[in-house]
Amino acid sequence: MEPIKVQSEGGLNVTLTIRLLMHGKEVGSIIGKKGETVKKMREDSGARINISEGNCPERIVTITGPTDAIFKAFAMIAYKFEEDIINSMSNSPATSKPPVTLRLVVPASQCGSLIGKGGSKIKEMRESTGAQVQVAGDMLPNSTERAVTISGAPEAIIQCVKQICVVMLESPPKGATIPYRPKPASTPVIFSGGQGYTIQGQYAIPHPDQLSKLHQLAMQQTPFNPLGQTTPAFPAGLDANNQASTHELTIPNDLIGCIIGRQGTKINEIRQMSGAQIKIANAMEGSSERQITITGTPANISLAQYLINARFRDVAAMWNDPSSMTTS
Incomplete structure (x- = not known):
């Protein structure tokens, strides 16, 4: 149903769309149990509130409606976030209350008007509302939008959003805008004994989808034969002489952390051994994989590959045995 257009303060009688960037936890708070919170926000504000789909660490929340409906929706979101902060503080020793923070996603072509000549407009917004306002220097990935972060007390945030709406209406975006779309989060998958596992809580759940990818990953690891009882198998394309060679592996981004280890401890260990x-x-933008280049004699490369694969198995074993995680 189209929102009813109401004459709002400042003589604005327009429908506006504001986009917010939120983390998963914030989105959960806005949705509420069985969607009750967002339903109430929609009914009480008269604004349309849509939340982007997808298993993403970040989500886009789109608020559309007459300006007064948008301000009501923002007020409800800001007060909900303040309530969350107060609730989280009851369990922590912190005494000073952190500010509420909202992130708007604004076409880069409008950010100049928000900042103003020599920063005059953003300074005026900060001083008149008491909110902190920051416009990101870089555009969000694969888009022509920038993040505008507003933080402060809910009342200050609402006043600040009102001023931003006025600027955005007075200075429409120039040219086409490529909207920011958060990238889906790929669930961490580990490989053990011919099976892929995803981590859920402290348990590893068999995961069929990425099994083939991980199986291929394991297959390109060369068996290591420390005793040399049979002819060692070298990676394809290498000669068996002790000449320095190079071998490349591709590893999913999700798994790279377990190879590197905390502050690089694991990868340094593998290098030394x-x-x-x-x-x-x-990490390459838009790629879900990282390239690992191993250089050395065929024996060095063989051992490095073996140690990398052993690292996957160790991590899988740790996750597959929940009792090892609960005992001290």
């Missing part, structure tokens, strides 16, 4: 040089490429 194998004698191979191991380089992990930086």
Whole structure:
């Protein structure tokens, strides 16, 4: 149902759309038990409130309606977040109450008007509302939008949002806007004994979808034969002479942490034990995998690969035995 357009303060009689970027926990708070909280927010404010789908660490919350309906929706969200902060403080020794923080997603072409000449507009907003306002210097990935972070008391945030709405109505976006879409979170998957597992709480649950990917990953690890009783198997394309060679692996981003270890302890251990040089490429935007380059003699490479695979097995074993995590 179309929201009823109501004459609101400042003589605005328009329908506006504001986009918010929220973490999963914040979204859960807005939705509430069985969707009751968001339903009440929709009914009481008269605004349309939509939450982006998908298993993402971040979600987009879109609020559409006449300006007064948007302000009511923002007020309800800000007070709900303040309530969450107060509830979380009852369990912590912290004495000073942290501010409520909301992140707006604004087309980059409108951010100049929000900042104003020499920062004059953003300074005026900060001083007149008492809220902190920050406009991100960089655009959000794969978009032409920037994050605008507002923090302070709920009353200050509401006044600040009102001023931002006025600026956005006075200075419409220029050109086409590529909206920011949060990337889905790929569930961490570990591999053990021919099976892929996802982590749920402290248990590892068999996970069929990525099994083939992980199976291929395990298959490209070379069996290590420390005693040399049979001819060692070297990675394809390498000669068996002790010449320095290079071998590359691709590993899902989700698994790279267990190879690196805390502050690089595990990868340094693998380097020292194998004698191979191991380089992990930086994460590429839009890619769910990381490249690992191993350089050394075929024996060094073989051992490095074996140790990397053993690391996957160790992590899988830890997750697969919940009792080992509960006993001290």
